[in-house]
Amino acid sequence: xxxxxxxxxxxxxxxxxxxxxxxxxxxxxxxxxxxxxxxxxxxxxxxxxxxxxxxxxxxxxxxxxxxxxxxxxxxxxxxxxxxxxxxxxxxxxxxxxxxxxxxxxxxxxxxxxxxxxxxxxxxxxxxxxxxxxxxxxxxxxxxxxxxxxxxxxxxxxxxxxxxxxxxxxxxxxxxxxxxxxxxxxxxxxxxxxxxxxxxxxxxx
Numbered sequence: 536x537x538x539x540x541x542x543x544x545x546x547x548x549x550x551x552x553x554x555x556x557x558x559x560x561x562x563x564x565x566x567x568x569x570x571x572x573x574x575x576x577x578x579x580x581x582x583x584x585x586x587x588x589x590x591x592x593x594x595x596x597x598x599x600x601x602x603x604x605x606x607x608x609x610x611x612x613x614x615x616x617x618x619x620x621x622x623x624x625x626x627x628x629x630x631x632x633x634x635x636x637x638x639x640x641x642x643x644x645x646x647x648x649x650x651x652x653x654x655x656x657x658x659x660x661x662x663x664x665x666x667x668x669x670x671x672x673x674x675x676x677x678x679x680x681x682x683x684x685x686x687x688x689x690x691x692x693x694x695x696x697x698x699x700x701x702x703x704x705x706x707x708x709x710x711x712x713x714x715x716x717x718x719x720x721x722x723x724x725x726x727x728x729x730x731x732x733x734x735x736x737x738x739x
Contacts, residue, residue, distance in 0.1 A: 555597040559695075561608055562590035563734030569616045569625075569708065569726040584731075587613040589631060593736050604637040604652075612660060614728060616708075625667045625708060627675060629660035633683055633699075650689040658683050658701055679707040679728060687734075695736040703727035 565587040591610025598604065612631035617624045635656035642649070658681040665675050681704055687697025708726040 557595050557597070557738045559593045559595070559736050559738035560591075561593040561610060561734055561736040562588075563732050564588050565612065565614060566731040566733075567614045567616055568729045569618075570703065570729050572706075572725040585615045585617050587615050587730075589613070589732060589734070591631070593738065595637075595738060602639045602641050604639060605635070606637055606654070607632065607634045614660075614730065616726075623668050625675075626665065627662060627707075628664040629679070630663055631658065631660045633658040635683065635685075639689065648691055651686070652689065652697075653686045654697075654699070655682070655684050657681070660707075674709045676705060676707050676709065678705075680704040681728060681730075683732075685732075693738055695734075695738065697734050697736075699732045699734070701728065701730045701732065703729060 566584040567587050568584065589610050589612040591608055593606060593608045595604055595606040608631070610631045610633075612629045613626065614629065615624065615626045633656065635654040637652050637654040639650045639652040660679040660681070662675055662677050662679070681701040683699045683701050685697050685699030687695055689695045705727065706725045707728045710725070
């Protein structure tokens with residue numbers, strides 16, 4: 536039993552030595568929209584591609600399996616959504632934590648200069664502040680979750696450029712009160728985030 540434990544410990548230490556952990560800085564812009572629970576309500580149509588921004592710290596772990604990596608970030612993110620109904624808008628600031636499984640394609644002749652990659656994983660956004668215009672009785676979820684799908688490339692082992700699509704998994708905006716055509720009837724509508732993020736990172 537002791538020999539097995541020693542062997543497992545040795546394998547774990549060997550894998551940790553072979554793996555590489557790198558830290559870096561990451562920044563980007565976000566293009567946000569809101570997917571409503573009731574698409575028939577035209578009075579609250581969302582304007583697509585409202586611009587936000589993001590930035591923070593990045594960590595990447597390259598496993599002993601060639602091309603297989605994990606990365607995570609701790610970053611500040613602002614998501615803005617404009618509505619066509621009387622120029623209403625929402626602005627939310629998040630502590631954003633994306634966690635990704637990443638696969639880098641190794642091209643032998645240029646592996647140290649250029650590596651394309653794809654990635655996917657969950658995104659956890661903790662609400663830290665919010666602002667909105669008057670007139671809507673909306674509430675905001677303290678935790679918004681999404682699933683990211685993306686691709687990018689790495690240059691000279693340090694620079695990374697990527698684009699990702701985030702598909703919201705829960706209601707980020709709840710109970711938006713919409714005035715119907717007669718001015719009296721009201722209806723509550725919920726919304727989930729949809730966003731594109733274009734990012735640049737430098738890994739040390």
